[in-house]
Every structure is written in structure tokens, then in C-alpha cells.
Amino acid sequence: MYQRTRPVRRLQNRFVLVPLVLAVLVAAWNLYVALHAHGVVAGRVVEADGRPAAGATVILYERDFITQNERGRTTTGPDGGFRFNGNASHLVQLQARQGALRSARVTLRLWFRAQDARLAQPLRLGPG
Amino acid sequence: MSTLLGRQGRQTAMVACFLLPSLAVFLLYRILPLGWNVWLSFQSWSPLHPAQFIGLDNYDEMLRDDDVFWTALRNTLVFMSSAPIAIVLALGIALLVNSDLRGAAIYRTIVFLSYPLMTVAVAIIWRWMYDERGGLINFVLRRLGLVDKPLAFLQSFDLAMPSVIAADVWQVLGFHMIILLTGLQSIPPHLYEAARVDGAPAWARFWRITVPMLRPSLFLCAVIGILNSFSSFDLVYVMTNGGPGHATELLITWIYKTGFGQSRFDYAAALTVAQFALLLVLTFLAHLASGGNAGERA
Amino acid sequence: MRARGMWPRHAALLVVCAIMLVPFYWVVKTSLTGENIYAYPPRLLPQAPHLFNYVDVWYLIPFPRYLLNSVIVSLLAVGGNIVLNALAAYALTRAFPGRRWVVLLLLSCMLIPFQATIIPAYLITARLGLLNSWLGLALPMLSTIVCIFVFKAAFEAVPRSLIDAARMDGLGDLRILARVLLPLCKPAIATNVILSFIWSWNNFMWPLIVTRDPLMQTLPLGLARFLSYVEDTTGALYAFVVMVLVPGLAVFLMAQKEFMRGLTAGATKG
Amino acid sequence: MKRRTFLAATTAAATLQLARPALAQSSRKISFLTWNIADAADIVNSWIADFTKARPGVEVEWLDKKGPELPAFYQTQLVAGTPPDIINTQGALGLEYAASGALLDLTPLLARQADVKARFNADYLDNWAMEGRNWMLPFYISKSLMFYNKTLFAKAGLAGPPTSFDELMNAAEKIGTGDNTGFITLNFDWLYWPLFAMNAVQLLTPDLKAPAFNTAQAADVMARLARGTQGQAVDKISWTGRWVEPLGAFAAGRIGMLQAHSPAYYFVKGQGPWVNADTLGAAQMPGNWATPNSHGLGISKGSKHPELAWEFITFITSTPQAAKLVNTRRILSANKELDAALLARLEKEEPLAAAVLRTQVEHTDRMCGNWRLAHDSRIKEAFYPELQNVMLGRKDAKTALADAERKVARELRRA
Incomplete structure (x- = not known):
């Protein structure tokens, strides 16, 4: 029972x-x-016609709903590649600049903070 | 100690200590607060001034001066109709799902899906669906050509309350369906065979077997339904905030507005006591309607 | 019900399911795209859906901490409900003087709206020294009257012979309840679990008043973070709503089978 | 052995007792209740860190509650005798708490520190003055302005923003065709009142003792607005929506004009991809009238450390600290120096935001809808439902005004 x-x-x-x-x-x-989660963000920067852009500066912004605060800058190597270490956010924006040329601000959304990420498309430099 | 009290005494002692914890919780969080509200409704008091006894002034203001009270009272009684509507719809769905239908469990889960949703979320999404221009309902109505000009559901004085009732029915439908479904499934099948043998048509079987056997479940749904319509503060507050005018003002939202909005806790206490008295009357009526022993059979 | 052909039944149920699912679909769709739902015409299919709104929600509010608080408070509430309601219901099945008055008292306790009891309830919790604590959060929800009646009806459905036999064996009331009645009323337990879980999980006003320390807040209070004036947090708001919904749904799906048989046993025999 | 452990235990307990009072004496804790700015967590935490770093033993507890729930939380704490030391309220709610005796009179403190008083724009500081006494300091400020959809204005052949009530209604009627509507407004905290102020309609007599709005002029304005609402000149959501719908509808790009305060700009920009300097314009409402909807910082009279609380609010409104809020959130703080710097910076970075925010610091002498009432919410609750009845065609203007006058008079008498 x-x-x-x-x-x-x-x-x-x-x-x-x-x-x-x-x-x-x-x-x-x-x-x-x-x-x-090492906070590595890597990618490539190319000129308007596709050739790698050496010596371009790349700016990393941490984005929240309203503002974006700059977190770091680096310059690209001879092959146009760049690499950031220590990114702590899950929502960043990247922009490449060389002299008067700029690339569009590419938003990179990650699955967790400081996720190691590589840009799928290269940053394309263009007029202002 | 037990030998002293004898069998009956020991029984009452056991009952007392079994009931004690629950009653303690209700005493602390239901009975004492009600007592506080009743005491406060006879005082004139605000958070920083000592209370002075003013007798029935609050009630006098409520019954004579405050026409929003009467509007809110009428709206609350109208809003209570969401309970029977939900129960009737839930009974229909339960009957449909009750048979050996393939996928009955999936239907059941989908209909119950809305109950665990936060009421604030229900209010926000339904407020958008009723929107005059961007809302889904108007979009479907215009696409089907049922209406030429979009309907302003939450902005019109006669459509606002039915719209809020529909949203409330949408959320509680699943809960009532589950209660009624369990009631249906406990009716022994042999009752139906006997009725079918006597050649009773479907509706006769429904009225003579299904409904009487479901009476306790229906009473449980009615009590919970009345309770929900008196305490669905979040839905009305977020969806229409009592608007337009006071067309969807319920007693509960008016209590919150006068109490916390205008810091008139004494007047809100009088409103609370009035609502409690109204609920007592309604429950007593439901008690009689369900065969006089609601407490027993629920 | 003779099967008069399944077709009309399925059709009616599909209409009902559509009405129930459409608002859900929009909540989930907006949580994936975060678009302006007031744009006209409303778009049926999501535009560029992505799951990152859920990631935002995880980091915007201390989601793990809120989740922990909610789980602890709900477990306390569910545990309290099962124990207290079973004890009270068992007591109500025994005859004792004034039983009708206790039942009527319980029925009237149900009728007191929570919004009217906030200040006295807070003062009482303060005097108990339980402010800003899990127990203080769960205390008002430790017992629910509706669930007491569900248990009571389920206990009355158990044949008296079983109880008398157990008493003959010299079992005390407590052991009769635990060993005989509760195992036979597992469905009623499931009913209690689902109802008390959903009611404590979605409770918004009481945690808002009782907790001062942001780390003690429960999940629904995170909603305020997404109704901010300054930012456009539409996508995150709907993702948050979906994330708060999932546990309540999971508990229902897990206990669904027993949940249905539970109310039955109580409802008819009572 | 037992005796020695017993001795050790008692000495330990005794030293603890001694240490505790000393600790309690220097550890002072104040609480800071804010109004729905959970999104500014990083800024508030940095304020607290800087404040407590310079003051050992001081703790600041930060509480944030959403608008509709803050009154419930604050008043419960008030009744329990443990009100938060500092409270941030929106609109006229602060004055209500001041009038009910919940807030500390800041006038003597301000008099002692003239530099603090000099920081602020006098008109905004005056918003929280009642009977010559200051009750709150400005935290971040805004007042209503007109956003207008330049594309819809061009399509309707309108040159620029209207400068009179008639111009506004005519423009609204012209734009309100097809699925578009001409004008929409927010309706909480008297934000719609400029529509009446520009027609010289007064809510109350100058001594705030009696209603003064039951006039033929007010009836005409209401009737005109009601006719517009029946048609497509004025959007119905103006009178029933609260925040998300009116701004969502305007952000959907189908409404000509929006009357709202400056924080609405960021919400509309977020929800409306079409928004940029060419498509959205910002201007004063006709007659330069505007209803302020600012946030203030007050000290609860029940606070145990009023002077520490005063130190905190003067600290976070000081130029270096307030700059954190102003620069990252791009909102104005009534701190004259900071606001000017922000406007200058925004001219270059985001001209549209600069245009919107400049309207907040211009014509600050033409503020309306900010009567210094002890029971503002009761008057609102008495007046606004009658306005809704007219706008949604349930009552004609005359009867609604008469009913509203009766109710407002009763509330004033009872206050």
C-alpha cells in the first residue's frame, strides 16, 4: 500500500x-x-579597388543603445590585416581610416563578451 | 497531554496546528492588511500627518462626490463578464480537445501557452494589435474589406472595454480550459453509453450528463474568474490606464491612482473596503448558485 | 461523443490556435528583429532576424543574478505551497467545531486585492526583519487558498477505508498525510506546483516594493530596464519577455500529465 | 579546557562589541532613488565611486524604479519611516512631495553656497520653487518642442513650422490625408498645455485658488482640436497613447508634427531610419510656449544624513561630474556652462541633435503647464479625462469644461 x-x-x-x-x-x-573568450577581433582592410590597404588605422568602438565609445586603435600590417586584443564587449563597431579615406562603420555582434571573432567581409576604404 | 483532552480534544488540537502555518500567512498578508484598510477608511491620514478620526466622510465622498467611483464600479462588473466568456469558450475548446483526436496534446499546449506570459507583455502586444493604423487587427479587417475606415479600438468609448475584455479572455482562456478538460476527462464513459443506448441526442447528453458532472469545475472557474477580473491591475493599467476618459477604469486601477498617484491612502482604503464588500456579496451569490456548499465541493 | 468525422473539429481548433498563436508570433518576431511594430503595413515575415537581442538582454540586466533570485523565490513558494496547503487541506477534511467558519474565512481572504495590501504588508515584513531577503519575497506566496481547496477535494476523493486502515495501524495524522494521501494525490501536487510557480514567477509588484538592493530583484523587475525613455530597446524588450516566459512554460510542460488528472480527482468527487 | 575556550569566546565577543560602535560611527550610508535611468548605470556608479573615494566610511546605495512604480515605492518607504535620502522625480511630483512635507527645504543650503545656485539656469531652478522656497536642484532638464517631418511638409507645400495656432491647425489639416495625420502630441504631465497657452487660456487664477479655464476661448480651442481629431488633422493617439505609441507612430514617418520634449528625439531616431537633418526639423511651438518636464533632485526630510545628501547632490551636479551624464547621454542639465559646451560640440558632430537641444535652452521664460500646485496629480486627474471626452467626441466642449471646472474647484477646495 x-x-x-x-x-x-x-x-x-x-x-x-x-x-x-x-x-x-x-x-x-x-x-x-x-x-x-580572449577578446581577439581580427580582420582585413582593403582599398576601394580591393587591394590590401597597409598602414590604415582601424578604430574599435564599444556600442550601446545610444552612444559608441572608442575603445582602441590599431594599424593594419602590410597585408592589410589588423588584430585587436582584450575586447570586453559583445557589441562592437569597426571603422578603418587612411588619410581622407574612411570605411563604413561595420557592426560586429558577438554571442558572448570577448568572443574571438574575425570579420567576414574586409573593411573597404572609400571617399568620406 | 493527549489523554487529558480525550479523542475530540486531540482532534481539534491536531487541526489547529495543521491549519496554523497557512492561517499565519493569510493573517499577516490578507487579514491584517484588510483590517488596516478598514481602520484607515475611517481616518483622514497621509504618510506624514497623524491620523484623525473622521467617521464616514471618506465613504460619503465616495458615494456622493466621486462619480468616477460609480463608473469604475460599473466597469468592474462589466469586466467581470470576461470570466463567463472565457469559461464558455474554454468549455467549447475542452469538448473539442477532449475526444481521441490526434494531436490533442499539441492543441492543449498551444491554448495554454498564453497563461504563463507576463501580463505586462500581454498588455503591450495587444495594445499594438488594436492600434488604429499600424495594428494587425485593423490591417486584417481592411485587407478582408470588412471595414473601410480603421477602427480606433482603444480610443473609442464603446470599443475600449470589449477590447480589454478580449485581451483578458485571451490570457486566461488556457487556464480555464485546463480546469474544464480535467473535469471532462473524469466523467466515467459508461454514463455516455447508457444515454446513447436510450437514444438521447448529443445535446441532451451534454445538458443531462456533462454539465451536472462539471459543476464543481465550473464553480472553481467562476471563483477564479471573478478574482482575476477584480485584480487584473497590470493589464488595464498598461493597456489603457483607465482611458479613454474613465471608460476602462476599474476599481483596482482607481484604488492605485487615488492611493499612490494622489497619496490619498485614506480614500483608497475606503474604496478597497467597498470592493471587498462587493466581492463578498458576489461570492455569496456564486455560493448559492452552485448548490449551497461551495466551500465543500470546490 | 461519436466521432462525427474529425475534419470540422480540427478546423475549429486550428482557428483557435491561430488566434492564440498570432500575438506570440509577433512577440517572437519582434524579439528577432527589433523593428518598429507601428510601421505600416505590418510585415508578416521577420526582416533580417538575429538572436543577438537575447545576448543583449543577458548582459544589460544582471540576468543570471535575477534568474537565481527568481528560481529561489519560486522554489520557496512552491515548496511552501505544497506543505502548507496539504496540511491545511488535511485539517479541513476532519470535522471540528467552527469548520464552516474557517472555510468562509479562507474564501473571503481570497477576495482581498494585492494592490490594496502593499503598505501594511511591507510594514509587517519590515517588523519581521525580512526585508530584502528571499524569505521576505516568498512569504506572502507560501500558501494559496485556491490550491488548498484543490488539495482538500483530492483528499476527500480518497476512499475513507484506506485512511481508517492506516489509522488502525497506529499511524499519526502526519504520517497518514505523507504516506497515504499525498502519494495518491500526485496530480493535485502537480496542480499546486504549476499554479504556485507561475504566480510567484510573474509576481511584479511585491518584489518591487520589498527589495531595495538591486542584486535581490527577481526577473520580472528587469522589465523596467527595457522600458527606458531614452533608448530604443524594442528588440531587447520582447527578447526579455520570451526569456521570462520559458521557465513557466517548461514547468507546465513537465507537469502537464499529472496536472490534468489532479483537478479531475478533486472536481467530481467533492 | 572548556573554561579556556569560554574565556576566549567572551573576550572575542567583547572586542567585537568595542569595534562595532567605532565602525558604525564613521560608516554613514545614504540612499539615492532615481527615476528609470537604469540605462545610465555606468555613469551613476562612477559618481558613487568618486564620491565615496574622497569620503572614507561613506556608502551610497543606488535604487532605480520605473516611473509608474516610483511613487508606490517611495511612499511605502515614507510610511515605514525609512525614506531614501535623495529622490529624483519627474515633472511636478517633486513639488507635491514637498508640499506634503516629505522634502527638506533647500533654500538655506542654497543661500550658503551661492556658487551652486549660480550654476543653474534660473528658470529651470525656479520650476521647483514654491512660495519662494527651493525644494529641488535640476538633475537633467527638458521642455516640450515641435518636431516636424520636413518631407511631409514639403509634399503639402508648407514652408516651415507654424507660428500660430491657426497656422498649426491648417498645416495639420493639409498634411492629414490618406494614411497620414497632421499633428500628434504627448499628453502626460500637461505636455499638451502649450496648445492652450498660445490661445491665452489660463488653467487657474493667478493665486492658484480657482479654475479659470471655463471660457469661450477655451471652448473654441477644444472644439477646433476635437474637429481635427475626428478628421485626420490630429492623431487620436495624442489623447490616449503614453510614450511608445505616439513616438512609434511619428517614427513610422506618417505624421506631420509631433509635440514632445527632447528625450523623444533619441527614441524617434532609433525607431525611424528616415530621420536625418534633411527630413526632421525641430522648432518652438507657436508663441514659444513650452511645458517643462524636467528631473529634479530632492532630499527627504526623514533623511538621517541631510548634510551628506546635500553634499552628494551638489557633487553630482558639479560641472566635472554632470559632464559625464551630459556628454555621454547628450542631454541638458541646466548647468549653463555644460549645456553651452554640449551645444557647441553637437553643432559639429550631430547638427540635428544640436537643433533639438537648443530649443530647450531658448525662451525659458515662456514656460507653461508648471503651476506650483500642492496636489498637481489630483488637478490633472480631474481635468484631463474631460479633455479626452471632448477630443474623442463624447461631450461637447462647453459641458466638458463646466464639468471639469466643478471637479477642479472641488479638488482645490479639498487640497
Whole structure:
């Protein structure tokens, strides 16, 4: 008359199983985040006609709903590549400048803060 | 101690200590606050001035001076109609979902989906749907050609209350459906076989078997429905804030406005006592309508 | 009900589901695009949907801390509800002088709207010294009258012979409740779990008044961050609403089977 | 062994007792309740950090509540005898709390520090003065202005913003065709009042003791606005929407003119991709009338450390600290020096924002809708529903004005 639920069946009870599965997923995600959160943002800058732009300065802005605050600047290498370290935000904007030429402000949205990211499209320098 | 009290005494002692924790919570957070409101409704008081006894002045102002009180009272009673509407719709859906239909569980989950949603979110999204120009309802009506000029739902004095009721029904529909569905599924099938053998048509089976057996569930829905319509403060406050004019002003939003908006806690206390008295009367009526032992059968 | 052909039934249900799902679809769509929903004509399909609004919500408010507070308060409320409501309901099934008056008292307690009790409730919690604490947040929700009646009806549905037999074996009231009644009323427990979880999870006004320390706030209070005057936070607001909804839904889906049988047992036999 | 542990325990307890009062004596805690600026968390936290760094043992607890809920929270704390030391309110709510005796009179403190008083634009500071006493300092300020959709103006063949009520209504009627409407306004905290002020309609007699709005002129203005609302000159949401709908509707680009205060600019810019210097114009309402909707900083009379609270609010409104709010959020603080610097900077960076914000510091002597009333919200609750009845065609102007006069008179009598 008095039911004794065997330990194994208690484990299959949804109220235990679902939280367990969730905990495993969260742990795995946190592990992935820990491995990929060095704050590296890399990319390339090209001239209007596609040739790599050496020596262009690239500005990294941290963006929130209204304002964007400049966080760092770097210059591109001979191959037009650039690399930022220590980005702490999950929402950044990048703009390349060389003399009077500028590129559009490209918004880069990340899945978590300081995620290592590489720009898919190069920053294209153009007139003002 | 137990031998002293004898069997009956020990029984009452057990009942007392079993009831104690729940009653303590209700005493602290329901009964004492009600007592505070009743005491305050006879005083003139604001947060920084000591209270002075003024007798029935607050009630006098409420009944004679304050025409918003009467509007809010009428609106609250009209808004209560969201309960029977939701119950009737929920009963219809429960009947449809109750059969051995494929995918009944999916239908059930979809209809229940709206209940755990935050009321503020329901109010915001329905406020957009009723929007005169950008709203979805007007867009569909105009696309189907049912209406030439878009309807201003929340801006018109006669459409505002039905619109708010519809949004409330949308949210509580799932909850009532679940209660009625469980009631339906507990009716023993042999009752239906017997009726079918006697050649009773579908509607006769519904009225003579389904409804009587569902009476306790219907009473539970009615009580919760009345309660919801008296305390759905967030929905009206965010959706129309009582507007246009006082067309959708409920007692509960008027209590909040006079209490916290105008810092008149004494007057808001009088309104609270009035609403509590009204609810007592309504529950007593529901108590009689459901066969006189609501407390027993709920 | 003889199956008079499934077709009309499915059609009616699809219409109902459409009406229920359309507002949801818009909430989820706007959470993916963050567009201005007042633009005319309303666009059916999302434009360039992305999930980053959910990332914004995670970082804009201390989401993990709010989630932790909400989970703890809801667990307290659910645990409190099951224990207190079961005890009270068991007491109400026993005959004792003044039983009708206690039932009527409980019914009338249900009728007091929460907005009218904010100040006295705060003063009482302050005197108990429970301000700004999880217990203070959960205390008013530790017992719900509707759930007491659900338990009471479920206990009355259990055949008396079982209870008398247990009493014969010398079990005390507490052990009868725990060993005999509750295992047989698992559905009523599920009902309590879902109702008390959803009501405590979505509670907005009480946490707003009781908590002073921002780190003690529960999830719904994060809403204020997305109704700001200055910024356009439409996408984040709807993403937040979806994220607050998911736990309540998960609890319902997990307990759905028992939830349905629970009310049945109570409803008919009462 | 037991005895020695017992001795050790008592000595430990005794030293703790001794240490505690000393600690409590120097550790002073003040609380700062703000109105829905959770989005400015980084700025507020940096204020607190700078303030407490220079004052060891001082703690500042920051609380932020949304507009509709702040009164509920503040008054509950008031009743419980633990009001937050500093409170930030919007519009006339601060004066209501001052009149009810909840706030500390700042006049003597201001008199002692003339430099603090000199910082602020006198008209905005005067918004929180009642019977010659100052109750609050400006935190960040705004007043209503007219945004107009230049594209819709050009399409309707209109040169520029209207300079009179008739011009405004005619322009609205011209633009209000097809799916467009001509004019929309915010309606909370008397923001619509310039429509009446420009027609010389007074709400109350100069001594604020009796209603003065039941006149033929007021009836004409209301009737004209009501006719516009029935048609497409005035958008219905003006009278029923609160914040998201009116601004969302204007941002959707189908409304000619919007009467709102400057924070609306950032919301409209966010929601309306069409917004730029060529498509959106900012100007004063006709007659340069404007209703202020500013945020003030007050000190609760029940505060345990009033002088520390005063130090805090003068600290965060000081030029270097207020600059953080002004420069990053691009809003005005009534700090004359900072506002001028921001306007100069914005001329170059964002001319449209500069145009919008310049309207906030011009004609500050033509403010309306800011009567120094002890019970402003009761008068609002008595007057506004009657205005809605007229605008939505439920009552004619005359009867509504008479009903409103009766209600407002009763509220004034009871106050």
C-alpha cells in the first residue's frame, strides 16, 4: 500500500531529468565560452579597388543603445590585416581610416563578451 | 497531554496546528492588511500627518462626490463578464480537445501557452494589435474589406472595454480550459453509453450528463474568474490606464491612482473596503448558485 | 461523443490556435528583429532576424543574478505551497467545531486585492526583519487558498477505508498525510506546483516594493530596464519577455500529465 | 579546557562589541532613488565611486524604479519611516512631495553656497520653487518642442513650422490625408498645455485658488482640436497613447508634427531610419510656449544624513561630474556652462541633435503647464479625462469644461 519508488525510476522522473540535462548543457557552453573568450577581433582592410590597404588605422568602438565609445586603435600590417586584443564587449563597431579615406562603420555582434571573432567581409576604404 | 483532552480534544488540537502555518500567512498578508484598510477608511491620514478620526466622510465622498467611483464600479462588473466568456469558450475548446483526436496534446499546449506570459507583455502586444493604423487587427479587417475606415479600438468609448475584455479572455482562456478538460476527462464513459443506448441526442447528453458532472469545475472557474477580473491591475493599467476618459477604469486601477498617484491612502482604503464588500456579496451569490456548499465541493 | 468525422473539429481548433498563436508570433518576431511594430503595413515575415537581442538582454540586466533570485523565490513558494496547503487541506477534511467558519474565512481572504495590501504588508515584513531577503519575497506566496481547496477535494476523493486502515495501524495524522494521501494525490501536487510557480514567477509588484538592493530583484523587475525613455530597446524588450516566459512554460510542460488528472480527482468527487 | 575556550569566546565577543560602535560611527550610508535611468548605470556608479573615494566610511546605495512604480515605492518607504535620502522625480511630483512635507527645504543650503545656485539656469531652478522656497536642484532638464517631418511638409507645400495656432491647425489639416495625420502630441504631465497657452487660456487664477479655464476661448480651442481629431488633422493617439505609441507612430514617418520634449528625439531616431537633418526639423511651438518636464533632485526630510545628501547632490551636479551624464547621454542639465559646451560640440558632430537641444535652452521664460500646485496629480486627474471626452467626441466642449471646472474647484477646495 505504501509505494517505494526505486532510485532508478526517480532518476527518470522529469522533474529530475530535465534540470540535469540543462546543467550539462550549461556546463558545456561555459566550457566553450572559456576557451574562446580572449577578446581577439581580427580582420582585413582593403582599398576601394580591393587591394590590401597597409598602414590604415582601424578604430574599435564599444556600442550601446545610444552612444559608441572608442575603445582602441590599431594599424593594419602590410597585408592589410589588423588584430585587436582584450575586447570586453559583445557589441562592437569597426571603422578603418587612411588619410581622407574612411570605411563604413561595420557592426560586429558577438554571442558572448570577448568572443574571438574575425570579420567576414574586409573593411573597404572609400571617399568620406 | 493527549489523554487529558480525550479523542475530540486531540482532534481539534491536531487541526489547529495543521491549519496554523497557512492561517499565519493569510493573517499577516490578507487579514491584517484588510483590517488596516478598514481602520484607515475611517481616518483622514497621509504618510506624514497623524491620523484623525473622521467617521464616514471618506465613504460619503465616495458615494456622493466621486462619480468616477460609480463608473469604475460599473466597469468592474462589466469586466467581470470576461470570466463567463472565457469559461464558455474554454468549455467549447475542452469538448473539442477532449475526444481521441490526434494531436490533442499539441492543441492543449498551444491554448495554454498564453497563461504563463507576463501580463505586462500581454498588455503591450495587444495594445499594438488594436492600434488604429499600424495594428494587425485593423490591417486584417481592411485587407478582408470588412471595414473601410480603421477602427480606433482603444480610443473609442464603446470599443475600449470589449477590447480589454478580449485581451483578458485571451490570457486566461488556457487556464480555464485546463480546469474544464480535467473535469471532462473524469466523467466515467459508461454514463455516455447508457444515454446513447436510450437514444438521447448529443445535446441532451451534454445538458443531462456533462454539465451536472462539471459543476464543481465550473464553480472553481467562476471563483477564479471573478478574482482575476477584480485584480487584473497590470493589464488595464498598461493597456489603457483607465482611458479613454474613465471608460476602462476599474476599481483596482482607481484604488492605485487615488492611493499612490494622489497619496490619498485614506480614500483608497475606503474604496478597497467597498470592493471587498462587493466581492463578498458576489461570492455569496456564486455560493448559492452552485448548490449551497461551495466551500465543500470546490 | 461519436466521432462525427474529425475534419470540422480540427478546423475549429486550428482557428483557435491561430488566434492564440498570432500575438506570440509577433512577440517572437519582434524579439528577432527589433523593428518598429507601428510601421505600416505590418510585415508578416521577420526582416533580417538575429538572436543577438537575447545576448543583449543577458548582459544589460544582471540576468543570471535575477534568474537565481527568481528560481529561489519560486522554489520557496512552491515548496511552501505544497506543505502548507496539504496540511491545511488535511485539517479541513476532519470535522471540528467552527469548520464552516474557517472555510468562509479562507474564501473571503481570497477576495482581498494585492494592490490594496502593499503598505501594511511591507510594514509587517519590515517588523519581521525580512526585508530584502528571499524569505521576505516568498512569504506572502507560501500558501494559496485556491490550491488548498484543490488539495482538500483530492483528499476527500480518497476512499475513507484506506485512511481508517492506516489509522488502525497506529499511524499519526502526519504520517497518514505523507504516506497515504499525498502519494495518491500526485496530480493535485502537480496542480499546486504549476499554479504556485507561475504566480510567484510573474509576481511584479511585491518584489518591487520589498527589495531595495538591486542584486535581490527577481526577473520580472528587469522589465523596467527595457522600458527606458531614452533608448530604443524594442528588440531587447520582447527578447526579455520570451526569456521570462520559458521557465513557466517548461514547468507546465513537465507537469502537464499529472496536472490534468489532479483537478479531475478533486472536481467530481467533492 | 572548556573554561579556556569560554574565556576566549567572551573576550572575542567583547572586542567585537568595542569595534562595532567605532565602525558604525564613521560608516554613514545614504540612499539615492532615481527615476528609470537604469540605462545610465555606468555613469551613476562612477559618481558613487568618486564620491565615496574622497569620503572614507561613506556608502551610497543606488535604487532605480520605473516611473509608474516610483511613487508606490517611495511612499511605502515614507510610511515605514525609512525614506531614501535623495529622490529624483519627474515633472511636478517633486513639488507635491514637498508640499506634503516629505522634502527638506533647500533654500538655506542654497543661500550658503551661492556658487551652486549660480550654476543653474534660473528658470529651470525656479520650476521647483514654491512660495519662494527651493525644494529641488535640476538633475537633467527638458521642455516640450515641435518636431516636424520636413518631407511631409514639403509634399503639402508648407514652408516651415507654424507660428500660430491657426497656422498649426491648417498645416495639420493639409498634411492629414490618406494614411497620414497632421499633428500628434504627448499628453502626460500637461505636455499638451502649450496648445492652450498660445490661445491665452489660463488653467487657474493667478493665486492658484480657482479654475479659470471655463471660457469661450477655451471652448473654441477644444472644439477646433476635437474637429481635427475626428478628421485626420490630429492623431487620436495624442489623447490616449503614453510614450511608445505616439513616438512609434511619428517614427513610422506618417505624421506631420509631433509635440514632445527632447528625450523623444533619441527614441524617434532609433525607431525611424528616415530621420536625418534633411527630413526632421525641430522648432518652438507657436508663441514659444513650452511645458517643462524636467528631473529634479530632492532630499527627504526623514533623511538621517541631510548634510551628506546635500553634499552628494551638489557633487553630482558639479560641472566635472554632470559632464559625464551630459556628454555621454547628450542631454541638458541646466548647468549653463555644460549645456553651452554640449551645444557647441553637437553643432559639429550631430547638427540635428544640436537643433533639438537648443530649443530647450531658448525662451525659458515662456514656460507653461508648471503651476506650483500642492496636489498637481489630483488637478490633472480631474481635468484631463474631460479633455479626452471632448477630443474623442463624447461631450461637447462647453459641458466638458463646466464639468471639469466643478471637479477642479472641488479638488482645490479639498487640497
